Amino acid sequence: MTPPQRQRRNPAAEPAPQPSQGGEDKPGNPERMYVVAGPDGERAELDLVTLIVARAADPPPSATPEQAALLRLCAAPLSVAELSAYLGLPFSAMGTLLTELLTAELVHARSPIVRRQAVPDRSLLEAVMNGLQRL
Numbered sequence: 001m002t003p004p005q006r007q008r009r010n011p012a013a014e015p016a017p018q019p020s021q022g023g024e025d026k027p028g029n030p031e032r033m034y035v036v037a038g039p040d041g042e043r044a045e046l047d048l049v050t051l052i053v054a055r056a057a058d059p060p061p062s063a064t065p066e067q068a069a070l071l072r073l074c075a076a077p078l079s080v081a082e083l084s085a086y087l088g089l090p091f092s093a094m095g096t097l098l099t100e101l102l103t104a105e106l107v108h109a110r111s112p113i114v115r116r117q118a119v120p121d122r123s124l125l126e127a128v129m130n131g132l133q134r135l
Contacts, residue, residue, distance in 0.1 A: 044099040048081040053108045
């Protein structure tokens with residue numbers, strides 16, 4: 001049994017591209033169906049450990065499904081990495097989404113709280129140093 005063969009298109013049978021409205025010979029650019037950055041082209045300075053908290057309990061009716069899901073998740077502070085994992089979106093998409101929400105003042109971004117640990121015990125450090133010197 002032989003596999004089916006692909007039929008080649010006849011280039012002469014295809015219609016010629018229509019000139020763009022400006023009278024140029026190049027075809028016009030298709031409409032963009034996505035947003036690469038915020039409305040002003042700027043992106044918020046976010047990293048993976050930035051904590052995001054929603055300012056309102058319920059998302060507004062004008063929110064997209066992704067924005068509404070993010071706002072529901074952010075009732076308690078969550079990091080950008082956690083939000084990215086929960087929503088299944090890459091970090092770059094989360095940056096764009098969060099920039100829009102920060103611009104609309106629907107969420108608040110803050111740095112994580114870093115707790116400093118106590119200084120390690122001197123005797124422990126000396127024991128480690130002595131053990132390494134014996135090697």
